[in-house]
Structures are given as structure tokens and as C-alpha cells.
Amino acid sequence: MGVAMKNGTHLCLNHPAARRAGYCHFLCSYSLIVLQEPLPEQSRSIDPRDAWMLFMKQSNKGVNSKKRDKGKSKKFKFGLPGPPGPPSPQGALVTPEELLKDFRLLLKGTVVKERERMSLKACEGCQEGEEEEERGEDDILALVAGPLAKSKPQHRVEAAFHCRIRRNISIERRSLQELRIYYIPQKEGVFHRGLGLNLTSGQYTAPVAGYYTFTATLHIVHGEQQKKGQQRARDRLRVLICVQSLCQHNISLETVAGLDSSELFTISVSGVLYLQAGQYASVFVDNATGSSLTVRSGSDFSAVLLGV
DSSP: OHHHHHHHHHHHHHOTTTTGGGHHHHHHHHHHHHHTSOOOGGGOOSOHHHHHHHHHHHTTSGGGOTTTTTTOOOOOOOOOOOOOOOOOOOOOOOOHHHHHHHHHHHHHHHHHHHHHHHTOOOOTTHHHHHHHHHHHHHHHHHHHHHHHHHTSOOOOOOOEEEEEESSOEEEOTTEEEEOOOEEOOOSTTOOEESSOEETTTTEEEOSSSEEEEEEEEEEEEEOHHHHTTOOOTTOEEEEEEEETTOTTTSOEEEEEEOOOSSSEEEEEEEEEEEEOTTOEEEEEEEEESSSOEEEOTTOEEEEEEEEO
């Protein structure tokens, strides 16, 4: 038995095939166990410690060598890259207006669910409470959705003005007169953008063809004869905004008013006119009464370009 283990140990230490896959370790361990039995004197030529040390020395060679591929990174070999795939389909375009609308609906739904969860009880004055809650919802929507609404592209007004009559203007009886001499007051809220306004002639020339909204507000004072009560049924006053000073031939904005007993009254006219580039509009007063009238200073004339 000792000779067999001796030969087996010799095979373990010297045969390359036996040193692979741990087989050497198994044979050497088994040989150490067997060699503990009493053996004949001639079979004790191999010391178990020397065999073990030799095993440890030889185990770092071959497939178990630590120096194998030392310092070399493991490389993965792949094939050549294939052709690019087809482009992915483009998603639907979502405008900021749609995002804002969806966000408001979502936020309002959240507020409604929160109200239902609280289970408000019916009581006196609940209607006032609901109105306050609705106002609170509007405030929340304005606060949260405000920045998103600001991101929406805003329409720029290219032409607009607001001016006033500089001094009182006397309108003779049975006459049609164009109002002149305006000024732009230096006050908060007054606006003037673009070209075309002639303050001396009172005519506004359209810089571009488009739809313009005009407004004229006049403060009128009665003449001396009208104060004495000499008013007739056919007496009337017209305020017009005419194109090219042709009130009878071109389309115009018009307001007709009868005279009352008050000394000072106000009459206004407003509307939309379409002007070609280069055409002008101005304010006219048709005094169809038996006495003179006075248009007070500070009466207003304004216009804004709505669009082309």
C-alpha cells in the first residue's frame, strides 16, 4: 500500500496531467493519510512535509500560474458595427397653450378631490364659503400657471396713439368742422407707438394697411342762445370719424345726439375702420343747431391697430 501511494505521489508531483484540476491535491492529501500507517523502513524515503512544500511550489505552474496574462486586460472582440437603423417616428407637437390648458384641468381636478375628501358639511352661509373657495381656486391657478402663461408668445401692437385737444374749439352753427391741434399728455397710461399721427392737423395716417379701432370722446358746452332755451326739435349734433375727410363718400364712424338742457355734456363715438397704407382718419363735428358749440380742451382721440 505504501509503495502504491509512493508511486501515486510521484505521479502527482511530476505528471503534468495529474497536476491539473486539483487532482494532484487529492492524491497528495490521500498519500499523507496513508503514510501515517506503519510502513517498512525502505518506504520512508519521502518526507510528507517535503512532499507538501513541493506541491505548493508546483501548484503555481501550468494553468494555475499567477503570471498568466498578468497585466493584460481582457479584451472582447465584437463584429463590425452594422448600418444605422431607421429614424424613430416624430411625436406629436404640443403647444404651450395646450400644456397650460391640461395643467389647469389637472390642478382643478386636484382641488375638487381635496374638497370632496374634506367632506364639507352643509351649513348656513355655505354659499359664501363656496364662492370664497372658487376665488381661492382661481388665485391658485393664477399663481401656479402664471409663469407658464407668460411663456406664450405675445402679440405686439405695431401702431397706437392716445392724444387730447390742446385748447377749446368753437363750432359755428350749421357747420361741419374738422378738429385740430392735439397734444400727447405726459401721464401714466398714455400711449403712442408708430408713425402717422399729425398733432397739428389732427389726422392719423395709417402706416400699414389693416383694421384700426378708433375712439373719440368730446366734452361739449352749449352756446349763449342755447342756454336761454331756444332749442328746436330738429337741433342735433353729430360726431364723426371720417376717412380722407370725405364723410359723405367714404365709410365713417358716427354718433348722433340731441341737445339737452345741461350746460356741459359728453358725446363719444367708436368703432373699427379698415385703412389702406397712406390713408388718414380724423374727427369731425357736425353742429346742426341754431347756436354755436364749444369742444372743451382735454377731449380725447385714440386709435389702435388690431391687425392686418
